[in-house]
Amino acid sequence: MDSLLHFFLPQHCVVCGAYVALPSRFPLCERCQSSVIYLREGVCFRCGRTVPHSGILLCHVCRRFRYHFEFARAVSAYTFPIREALHAFKYGGVVSLAGFFGLLLVRYCEEFPFLLDVDGVLPVPLHPSREKTRGFNQSLLLAQEVGRAFRLPVLAWSVLRVKPTLPQVGLKAKERRQNVRGAFRVRRKEDVLGKRILVIDDVLTSRATVESLSQTLKDAGCRSVMVLAVASGK
């Protein structure tokens, strides 16, 4: 029904408001789609954070601290138009944007195929109370796009978020780590034991959430963890 309505109703770009010519695959105009800047170089080899120049291998965090994931990468910086589109996706409920973000993730994996050397994709679980309020888990929708494109199992029920955490926005680094400590629990051990897993998230900021999840996975016998997100914030 949704797609039928979209076919008949004029659509406006969720980022800039411009009229989107029909039929269009995504509620995003061509100009905004082509403004996405991919993060390819100038990122930390380990955690994918942007570094001051491309000659730097490891960021200031990774020089002192070893994350439990092997690598984390994001398709783009958390700037226009990704920031606006992610906002419409998560808080405006424009779930049809999952296809657009899915395409970005798929293209990125094709460009960096080491990310596909895995046994399954795992969306960052939401706490049931948060998922109920939002109506969906944005990471699950993204993981389904990646899983479908590369025929990888989507581990939607393997890990639970057992601790209702505060939004990480506005918390200091130490508070973020405390906030998500012990937030996850492996529910189906056989899904992770000895497996190589690609975690899918929407936005990476401090890496505290994916680090907590990676630690839980490693403690449960997971062989390797990589992380891929749509955007990387500061």
Ligand SMILES: [Zn+2]
């Ligand atoms: Zn636009």
Ligand SMILES: [Zn+2]
């Ligand atoms: Zn780093």
